[in-house]
Structure formats: structure tokens, C-alpha cells
Amino acid sequence: MMRQYLEVKEQCKDKILFFRLGDFYEMFFDDALTASRELDLTLTGRGGEGKDRAPMCGVPFHSADTYIERLVHKGYKVAICEQMEDPKLAKGIVKREIIKVITPGTITLENAVASKQNNYIACVTEKDDLLSLALMDVTTGECLWALCAASVLEDTLFDILSVYVPSELIYADLGKDEGTVLAYVKGHMSQCAVTKLEPSAEKDYDELARAHFAADALGAAASATRCIGLLLDYVQDVMKSDISHINRLERIDNDRRLVIDAASLRHLEITQNVRDGGRKGTLLDVLDQTRTAMGGRLLRKWLEAPLVRIADITRRQDAVEELVQGEIMRQDLNASLDRIYDFERILTRIETGTASPKDMVALRESLSVIPAVKSVLAGAHSDLLQRLNSSLSEHPEVYDLLSRGIKDDPGLVIRNGGVIRDGFNADLDEIRAIAANSHAFLQEMEEREKEKTGIKMKIGYTKVFGYYFEISHANTKPVPDYYVRKQTLVNAERYITPELKEFEVKILTSQERMLSLEYQLFGEIRKAVQQYIPAMQATARAIAQVDCLCSLAATAHDNRYVRPSLNGDDRITIHDGRHPIIEKFLRDELFVPNDVTLNHQDHEVLVITGPNMAGKSTYMRQVAVLVLMAQAGSFIPARDASICPVDRIFTRIGASDDILTGQSTFMVEMKEVSYILKHATPHSLLILDEIGRGTSTFDGMSIARAVIEYCLQHVHALTLFATHYHELIAMADDSEKIKNYTVAVKERGKSIKFLRRIVPGGADRSYGLHVARLAGLPEKLLQRAEVILEELESQGGPAVTPMAPSGKASTGPLEGSLFANPVLDRLINVDVTAMTPIEAISFLYSLQKEAKEGSGSV
Incomplete structure (x- = not known):
């Protein structure tokens, strides 16, 4: 057995091997050491004595999924080696084979991945300085692809990876860029499992992709075909099952979506907060009132990749508006959606042969709700809701099969039986009847034989002879020819008949046969359902859209959001806009709304000055978030608004270093600014906060001014620029496209009160000492700071009064101007x-x- 184990282990050296032995999956040697440590299992040994014993640990096969899930979440790959024959019938050692490999990107266990989040596996290849990327979610059947020039590797490829966050990445033929890609993954995606592939010269990966996807879907992906084929081959190899459910191929199309880089998504807290990376306190958290896991995943995608075409946005807005106004329609839809399970992922488990009886019931219950959803949508007037209604199918064949075949409350595990409904299969009904009514059946047979032969007899049973008819010598009459003498006793004869022997076989093997037949019938039902999977996937995707639209409508209704109008003249005008996240979670005070005007005529760059903590960053984030919401099709928190769709939103907010790559706070800031200026267009929205603060005053002010000038002269994007360098407000005198705004402050002596209102004009100071006093700095420190500030302002430069030996301020000449x-x-x-x-x-x-x-x- 150990020789067999070692032979199997050779096939999966980089994986933890779950080796089936009876009722357990066992692990040996290094796998046992790793699993015992990661899973808190008791480590034992097998064979030999002392140090010669092979380390061993194991888990029960019926509860292995939990352990596998834990290992995969820690980044390990698990190979499942099963017994391929019945140990009772095997001659010699039981035949065993690896039936599948479970990896972070291919796991399909029910609770292994977040229900409202996709789980992607990525593949990256390179040819002729062009990188191809394919992303696949095996749990939902979708595949995405993109192309990227090697010269913009860090800007394009890394942005996509950081937005889609694959749990596993495979790569091949990266050449000189391999180190760059691996360094990024290691530094920014520490939970991502990485595998280098060695493509086979005998396989045509382009042909694999062409054979899998429809020609029209693959036509535009000609340059990425090999990458897609490699990913398909890898997934097929590890899952060792049919993957025809992966049938949706889409390009990550920047022409039809608003592009938001990873830094901007993080700064704006769209789907992850900046504190712990969770979803609490994010825009997704505010807008998500979805009833289904499918809708939750789609809403995340809508927010990470909003629309850019006015017609597409308007179509979505029309649907949301109808659901906002039609409260009864929305409530009826939500009541139905509450009863729909995540059957998009259930279909994947059916395709891969891992579906449980509970999955079949969930699919049946979900399909039972579709007629009610269609009935409600039949009264819809908006184009999108009508289209979605047309896309919904009731799938009566599948529903009928599952209703006839699966019990209402089946057993949890198919191998334990109790799954197939009575009346579905005559053979199964007979076996169940025999098992349940064997005593009554024997009595009936006995009476029938007595009446037929006229002989008094009784049925008995022994372990040695089995069932028999016993006829005493006193009742001996000529017995029929089909009676076969089995045993002679002193006072009686024992006989068997073909019918009694057949019953004996049935009753003695009924339990085993019943379980085997149920397993077979369940497999037949699953196979019958598989042919309808593509059509049901389309229904699942339509349900997800309906759920998202209902969610946006419910949020708009509950929070008094309005429908923004759309324009095509690069103009953003918002009256009394509110930050949806802060407004939602603000407890002690009301949120103060603000206006914004941006255009290319006289409001292209807004220079916003004012003290820390007054709300400059909140105001700028608010503008970006409201634009993003509008382009996702959502209503927004404002009195009214007219918004032009932008092609990109860029943000440079906050201060942080990057320890892993050795970059300082200022370097990170400058690299983000460089990225923004390189990729922004006149149709982009820029949010720039405190540019230049990471270096000296003169350097920082110079960079800040130069950035504004560059934006005006070369980029022409709509720009919000917050700064403490209030000297920059003079730039408005030189350009009619620059407008100054400041945060209103109410001053009382040495204390200030932030009014949170953005008003025209510029601040003449930064109120840094006032904020420091609010923060609770020692009063002596603040008094000393006031002295230094007065001296610096009197000199007109960044001079610093040295500290005298006694601890008092020196009254000598100032040191620390441009030269000491x-x-x-x-x-x-x-x-x-x-x-x-x-x-x-x-x-x-x-x-x-x-x-x-x-x-x-x-």
C-alpha cells in the first residue's frame, strides 16, 4: 500500500495528497506534517519503529470537505485519491487514482467562497511584447480576457489584477517580465497561489479555446486565444470533469466601461474599506439590498466597472426609476427573489458532479419562483425590465424532473439514501417495499402457498439455510414440482421455491441495492439536468440583473436619492450633493450638503483650500462617488444633478508608504501622480489631494503648482485640487479655467468651528495650530509653535527659530532659511x-x- 501511495504521490509533488483508506483520507510524510500543523490534527505514524515510522494523519472521508476548504484557503492545493473498486471484490491491493485536484481558483465546495464575491483564477502569457490575460470563475461559468503591451505592464495588467483579485494565478512564457509580475503578486496579492506552467508542444492551445467557445465570442480574442486555451486546459486537468458550463467569454472592454484603477477604488472605498479591507462602510455596503448571491456579485461588478455610454446608463436608470415609483412591483419582486438560491453556482456543481441532494432541492425551489417573477415583470414598461423578462425561462422540464425525482426533505448525503421520491422508479419502490414490509410480504406468501397447495406450512429462517417452507410429516401431501427439498428433519421437511429464493436475495441485499440504485438514479437525474445548464445560466444572469435593479431602487427610495440627468458636453453640476457613505453612518450630526460645478469653460480646475478636518477630502470624494453611482445606473443623494459620463476617475488621496518595495510616502505619491497624468484624458475626472506635502515646502509648492499648470495645458481633465498651499489661489488670476473654493470656518479666538460648507474664495492660512489644539496637544507646545509661526511669517520663508540651551526661544538671528x-x-x-x-x-x-x-x- 505504501508503494502504491508513493507512486501516486509522484504525480502530485506540489500538492497535499488525500489518500483514501477505508473510511478515512490519510496523509503521510511531509503532507502529514503540513496537514497536522495547519489543521490541528493528531500526528501518528505507520510502519517501522521510532524514527523509521512514517508520519501520518487523517480525516474522515464524509467530513473531508471542511478540511480541504481550510487548506485551500491557506493557499495549498489538494489532490484527492479515491478507491476505484469495491474493497470486498478487489483481488490484492485496491486500485486507487487521483480523481481531482482542488486549488484556490478551482474550488467549488458550497461554502468555500464568499457568496457575493467572484473567485477568479488568472492566466498570463506573453508573445512579441504583448501580454495576454484570462480570468475565469469556475463557480459561475464566466471567462474574461484582456491584452496589455509590455511597456504598460505595471499600469494596465496590475490594475486589472488588483481589481479582480484572483485567488490563483498561472503563467507561461513571460520571459523578461516574469520577475516583474511575480514581484507584484508577492507584494500585493499575498494570498494568491502561483503556478508556472510548462506548455506541452503536443497540444494546440489555440484549438482548445476554439473548440470550447463559440466562434463569434472568440473572434475578437484572437491574440489572447492561446492564453485562454492554457487556462481551459489547466482547469480541465485539475478538476477532471466536464467544464462545458464555462461558456461565457467577455473582453474587459474599456470602451464600454468606466475605468477605475485599484488606488482609486481603495481611496473612494467602493467595495473595500481602507481600514481592514472589509465591505463595512463602503459604497457597496450602502447600495447592496440584493436578495440573492447572484445579484450581490453582479452589483459589485457594476460598481467596479460602471457604464460610459449615455444610452446604456439611461436604460438602466429607466428600470430603476420604474421600480422606485412602483413600490408594489418592487416588493413583489423582492418577495420572490428572497426564495431564490444561488443556482448559478449550483449549476456548476451539477456540471462537475459534486452537487448534493440539497443543491437539487434548492434548484427546484428556485425554478418554482420564476413564474411569479415573470408575472410581475409582465407589467413593466421600461425597456430593460421587458428584456429581462424575455430572458427568463421557467424550465418546466427540469422542474418536473426534480419534482418527481427528489424528495422534499432528502438526506444530506446521497450515499446514505433517502433522496429519491417514492413513485419515481418501480424497482426502487419494490426494494423499499420489501425492506419495509418484509414480514407482511412473507405472511402473504405463506397464505398464498397454503391456499394454492392445500398443505399446512410455515415460513422460517436460519442463517445457514436462509428462508424456507417447513412442512411437517403429518401434513405430507404431494408437493408441487417447483418445491425443492432443502433439509430433512425428524418431524418435518424444509423446502424452497424460486419465489422464496428470489425474495431471500432481495431482502438480504435490499439495503445495499437500495443505496446503490438511489445513487444511480441521482446520477441519471443530474446528467439529465446538465443538458439544460446553458439555458438556466442565462436565467440566473437575468435574475441577478433584476435583483440589482431592485436593490438600487430600494436604496434610492429609502435614502431620498434622485435621478441625475445625463449630458454629453463634459459638464458636472450637482446641487446639494451628499456623501452616501458618510451620510449613512453619521450618527451625531446631520450631513452638510454641497454644490459642485465642473466644465471646460470656467470651472476646469477647482483649487480647494482650508484647514485639515474641515471636509476638503470628503467633498472631493463625494463628487467622485456620485459620478460613479450615476454611471452605474444608480440614483444619487442630491437635490438635482446633471452629469456627463467620464471615461476614468483618478484619485490621489491619503499618505502611505510601501514597505515591501522600499518606496517612501512621497515616492508613492509621485508615482500615483505620474500614473494619473499619463493616462488622464479631457473626459476624465481627477481628484488630487495635497500634492507635494511629502517633501519640503518650496519643493512641494513647486510641484503642486506645476501639476495644476500641466493639467490645464496638456490634460484638460475636470480636476478637483485640494491643497494647504494657499499661495496657489493666485493662479486663478492667470487663468479663467481655475476657480478657488474654500471650506467655511467660524473662528472664535483660538478656537474654530468647521461649517462643512464649500464656498467660493480661497483661504489665507491653514489653521494648523487650531487643529492641533482640537487634537489635544500640550498648551506649552502650542504656545511655542505660535512663536515660531510668527517668526516664520515675518521672514516670509520656512525659517525655524533654534531652541536655546535653556529651553527658551533664541532671540538671535534666524537660522534655517535657504542657507544657514x-x-x-x-x-x-x-x-x-x-x-x-x-x-x-x-x-x-x-x-x-x-x-x-x-x-x-x-
Whole structure:
């Protein structure tokens, strides 16, 4: 057996092997050490003594799914090796084979992946400096693809990976870019399992893709065909089952969707918050009132990739508006949707042969609700709701089969029986009747034989001879020819008949036969359902859209959202806009609404000044979030609004370093700004917060001003620019496209109150000391800071008064201006005309060194 184990293990060296032995899956050697540590299992041994014993641990086969799920979530791959024959009938060692491999990207166990989140596996390949990416969710049957030039690898490919967050990545033929891709995955996707593929020269991966997907779907993906084929081959190899349910191929199309890079999604907290990466306190959390897991997954996609075409957005808005106004329609739909299970993923388990009896009941119950949904949608007037109604099928064949074949409350495990409904199969009914009514059946047979033969007899049973008719010698009459003498006793004869022998076989093997037949019938039902899977997948996707539209309508109704109008002239006008997340979770005070106007005529760049904590960042985020909501088809929290769809939303908000790649806070900031300026267009929306704050005052102010000028002269995007450099408000005098706005503040002595209103004009100071006082800094510290501030302002530059030895402020000359005082003294006193060129260079070098030391640059 151990020799057999080692032979199987050779086929899956990088996986934990679950080796079936009777009622357990056993693990040996390094696999046992790993599994015992990760799963808290007791480690034992097998064979030999002491150190020679093979480490071993195991789990019961009937509860293995829980253990497999835990290992896969930790990034391990698990190979399942099953017994391929009945141990009772096997000659010699039982034949065993690997029947499937479970990986983070191919796991289909019911509770293994979040119900309202996709679980993608990605494949990346490269040819002629063009990278291909394929993303597949085996639980829902969808496959996405994209192309990316190697020159923009970090901007395009990494953005897609960070948005879709695959749990597993496979790659091949990456060449010089392999290290870059692996470094990114290691640094930013630590939970992603990575596998390098060695493509087979004997396989035509392009042909594999063409054979799997329809020609019209694959036509546009010609350059990515090999990548798609590699991914299909890998998934087929590890799952070892039919994957024809993966039948939806789509391009990640930036021409039809609003592109939001990973940094912007994070800054705006669309689907993950910045605190712990969870969904609480996100836009998704606010808008998600979906009733089904399918709708929850789709809503996430709508928010991560909103629409850009006015016609598409309008179609979605019309449906939402009808559901907002038609409260009875919305409530009826929600009542039906509450009864629909995640049958999109159930269909995958049916296709791959892992569906449970509970899955079949859930599918049947879901299909039973479809007629009610169609009945409600039959009264809809909006184009999208009518289309969705047409896409919904009731699938009567499947519903009828499941109603006839599966019990209302079946057993949890098909191998334990109690799943197939009475009346579905005559043979099964007979076996069940025999098992349940064997005593009555024997009595009936006995009476029938007595009447037929006229002989007094009784039926008996022994373990040695089985069932028999016993006839005493006193009642001996000529017995029929079909009676076969089995045993002679002192006072009686025992006989068997073909009917009694047949009954004996049935009763003795009924339980085993009943379980076997139920398992067979369940498999036949599952196979019959498989042919309807593509049509049911279309129904599932239509249900998901209906659910999303109802969710957006319910949120709009509950929170007093309005429908924004759409325009095509690059203009954003919002009156009394509110931040949907902050408004929802604000407890102690009312949210203060604000207006915004952006256009290319006289409001292209808004320079927003004001103190920290006054609401500048909230205001800018609010504008971006409301635009995103509008393009997703949602209503928005505002009095009214007219919004032009933008092609991209960029944000540069917050301060953070990147320890893993050794980048400082300022470097991260500059790289994000570089990315924005490189990719923004006149149809983009830019949210820039405190550009330049990560370096010295003069450097930062210079960069901030230059960024604004570059946006005006080269990018022409609609831009919100918040800054503490209130000196920048003078730029509005030089360009009619720049407008100054500030946060209204009410000042009382040394205290301030933030009014949260954005008003025209610019701030003349930053109120930093006021905010520091609100934060509770020691009063002595604040008094000292006020002295330093007065001295700095009197000098007109970033000078710092040195601390005297006694701890009091020095009243001597200021140090820390552009050059320290000793440098100035040496420069004033030197006689340049008397120096040789060599002496001048040496003096200049020493002067520069002293200036750097004085400014803290070295």
C-alpha cells in the first residue's frame, strides 16, 4: 500500500495528497506534517519503529470537505485519491487514482467562497511584447480576457489584477517580465497561489479555446486565444470533469466601461474599506439590498466597472426609476427573489458532479419562483425590465424532473439514501417495499402457498439455510414440482421455491441495492439536468440583473436619492450633493450638503483650500462617488444633478508608504501622480489631494503648482485640487479655467468651528495650530509653535527659530532659511577675485557640503 501511495504521490509533488483508506483520507510524510500543523490534527505514524515510522494523519472521508476548504484557503492545493473498486471484490491491493485536484481558483465546495464575491483564477502569457490575460470563475461559468503591451505592464495588467483579485494565478512564457509580475503578486496579492506552467508542444492551445467557445465570442480574442486555451486546459486537468458550463467569454472592454484603477477604488472605498479591507462602510455596503448571491456579485461588478455610454446608463436608470415609483412591483419582486438560491453556482456543481441532494432541492425551489417573477415583470414598461423578462425561462422540464425525482426533505448525503421520491422508479419502490414490509410480504406468501397447495406450512429462517417452507410429516401431501427439498428433519421437511429464493436475495441485499440504485438514479437525474445548464445560466444572469435593479431602487427610495440627468458636453453640476457613505453612518450630526460645478469653460480646475478636518477630502470624494453611482445606473443623494459620463476617475488621496518595495510616502505619491497624468484624458475626472506635502515646502509648492499648470495645458481633465498651499489661489488670476473654493470656518479666538460648507474664495492660512489644539496637544507646545509661526511669517520663508540651551526661544538671528548663517558669513567674507580656479572649486564644494548639512539634506 505504501508503494502504491508513493507512486501516486509522484504525480502530485506540489500538492497535499488525500489518500483514501477505508473510511478515512490519510496523509503521510511531509503532507502529514503540513496537514497536522495547519489543521490541528493528531500526528501518528505507520510502519517501522521510532524514527523509521512514517508520519501520518487523517480525516474522515464524509467530513473531508471542511478540511480541504481550510487548506485551500491557506493557499495549498489538494489532490484527492479515491478507491476505484469495491474493497470486498478487489483481488490484492485496491486500485486507487487521483480523481481531482482542488486549488484556490478551482474550488467549488458550497461554502468555500464568499457568496457575493467572484473567485477568479488568472492566466498570463506573453508573445512579441504583448501580454495576454484570462480570468475565469469556475463557480459561475464566466471567462474574461484582456491584452496589455509590455511597456504598460505595471499600469494596465496590475490594475486589472488588483481589481479582480484572483485567488490563483498561472503563467507561461513571460520571459523578461516574469520577475516583474511575480514581484507584484508577492507584494500585493499575498494570498494568491502561483503556478508556472510548462506548455506541452503536443497540444494546440489555440484549438482548445476554439473548440470550447463559440466562434463569434472568440473572434475578437484572437491574440489572447492561446492564453485562454492554457487556462481551459489547466482547469480541465485539475478538476477532471466536464467544464462545458464555462461558456461565457467577455473582453474587459474599456470602451464600454468606466475605468477605475485599484488606488482609486481603495481611496473612494467602493467595495473595500481602507481600514481592514472589509465591505463595512463602503459604497457597496450602502447600495447592496440584493436578495440573492447572484445579484450581490453582479452589483459589485457594476460598481467596479460602471457604464460610459449615455444610452446604456439611461436604460438602466429607466428600470430603476420604474421600480422606485412602483413600490408594489418592487416588493413583489423582492418577495420572490428572497426564495431564490444561488443556482448559478449550483449549476456548476451539477456540471462537475459534486452537487448534493440539497443543491437539487434548492434548484427546484428556485425554478418554482420564476413564474411569479415573470408575472410581475409582465407589467413593466421600461425597456430593460421587458428584456429581462424575455430572458427568463421557467424550465418546466427540469422542474418536473426534480419534482418527481427528489424528495422534499432528502438526506444530506446521497450515499446514505433517502433522496429519491417514492413513485419515481418501480424497482426502487419494490426494494423499499420489501425492506419495509418484509414480514407482511412473507405472511402473504405463506397464505398464498397454503391456499394454492392445500398443505399446512410455515415460513422460517436460519442463517445457514436462509428462508424456507417447513412442512411437517403429518401434513405430507404431494408437493408441487417447483418445491425443492432443502433439509430433512425428524418431524418435518424444509423446502424452497424460486419465489422464496428470489425474495431471500432481495431482502438480504435490499439495503445495499437500495443505496446503490438511489445513487444511480441521482446520477441519471443530474446528467439529465446538465443538458439544460446553458439555458438556466442565462436565467440566473437575468435574475441577478433584476435583483440589482431592485436593490438600487430600494436604496434610492429609502435614502431620498434622485435621478441625475445625463449630458454629453463634459459638464458636472450637482446641487446639494451628499456623501452616501458618510451620510449613512453619521450618527451625531446631520450631513452638510454641497454644490459642485465642473466644465471646460470656467470651472476646469477647482483649487480647494482650508484647514485639515474641515471636509476638503470628503467633498472631493463625494463628487467622485456620485459620478460613479450615476454611471452605474444608480440614483444619487442630491437635490438635482446633471452629469456627463467620464471615461476614468483618478484619485490621489491619503499618505502611505510601501514597505515591501522600499518606496517612501512621497515616492508613492509621485508615482500615483505620474500614473494619473499619463493616462488622464479631457473626459476624465481627477481628484488630487495635497500634492507635494511629502517633501519640503518650496519643493512641494513647486510641484503642486506645476501639476495644476500641466493639467490645464496638456490634460484638460475636470480636476478637483485640494491643497494647504494657499499661495496657489493666485493662479486663478492667470487663468479663467481655475476657480478657488474654500471650506467655511467660524473662528472664535483660538478656537474654530468647521461649517462643512464649500464656498467660493480661497483661504489665507491653514489653521494648523487650531487643529492641533482640537487634537489635544500640550498648551506649552502650542504656545511655542505660535512663536515660531510668527517668526516664520515675518521672514516670509520656512525659517525655524533654534531652541536655546535653556529651553527658551533664541532671540538671535534666524537660522534655517535657504542657507544657514555660517554659510552666509563665509560667502560674504571670501575674496573671490583672489582665488585660483582650483581654490574656488574647493571652496564651492565645502560651501555646498555645509549648506546641505545645515538644511538636513545629508
